[in-house]
Amino acid sequence: MAKDAVTAAQEAKPLPKLSASEFRQYNAMANHMEHFHNNFRQTWKILHGACEAQKRPKNMSIRAFLSLGQNFCHHLTAHHTIEEQHIFPVLAKKMPAFRKELELLSQHRQIHVGLDKLEKYLEECWSGERELRLSEMKEVLDGFGEVLWQHLDDEVRQLGAENMRKYWTVEEMRRMPM
Template sequence: MNSFHTYFKNEFNSIYELADGSFANRGMNLSLYLEMAKRLNSHLTMHHTIEERHIFPVLAKKMPQFSTETEDAHIDSHKGIHKGSKEPSTYSPTEMRACLDGFREVLFRHLDEEVNDLRSENMKKYWTLEELESIPM
């Protein structure tokens, strides 16, 4: 999980850094830059869909932070991330950064919290090895 989350953070930071138009200095045109942003959104959507449909329901049985019933749980973070990533409809460097700023905090906090919640020391508090092996990951 950590490798996926590290990728998401690195990709987000690259998109943010290049939002000022400096993507042209790296041989990218606007179309390629926007494709990079769309790809991150697509990867986050796919990652969160898999988590919400297949992994979180199993984890939620013993770990409330993965439940749909718990306030400020990981699913709420997913909603905040995706709300922020859908806002831009035209390109402006200032608006792009404002859009990214709108969900950066919730994205990075969520990525860190999820990795922390799924570390082996924490999982041992909730699950036996046999139970963990049955989780679809």
């Protein structure tokens, strides 16, 4: 049977109910990823919320705000680099969504176009080359916000127990690199 036919067959056949232990094992990667993604969501909300309100959060200096944005850029870049080098190649062996030419990696590329612009903007503000204007920063954030939030949700959904069990055994899940 061709690889796509095997994948279609795996997705079509009804699967037995998981025990609580099996569910935890199959859902472990989703839980782990959700933890990281929630940190990105929280930081995004602070940054974007300040831009929408046109004022920094109470008791946050310009330097602290810029640093928060720079850390967001660096941490998200590191997160995606780890995924692309260590996690996605393993998952791509059986899961189409993690293959290079498909959605999740395409989302990474789209996110990084915006992330690079944000990082450059923040660096220019930090160095004094440019004055921080929250309306300008909001434009940069809005340029990739939708794809970022969609990606954070899509990735966790792909790693959820009901999807993972279509492709992997419990034993294989125990050996996952995450």
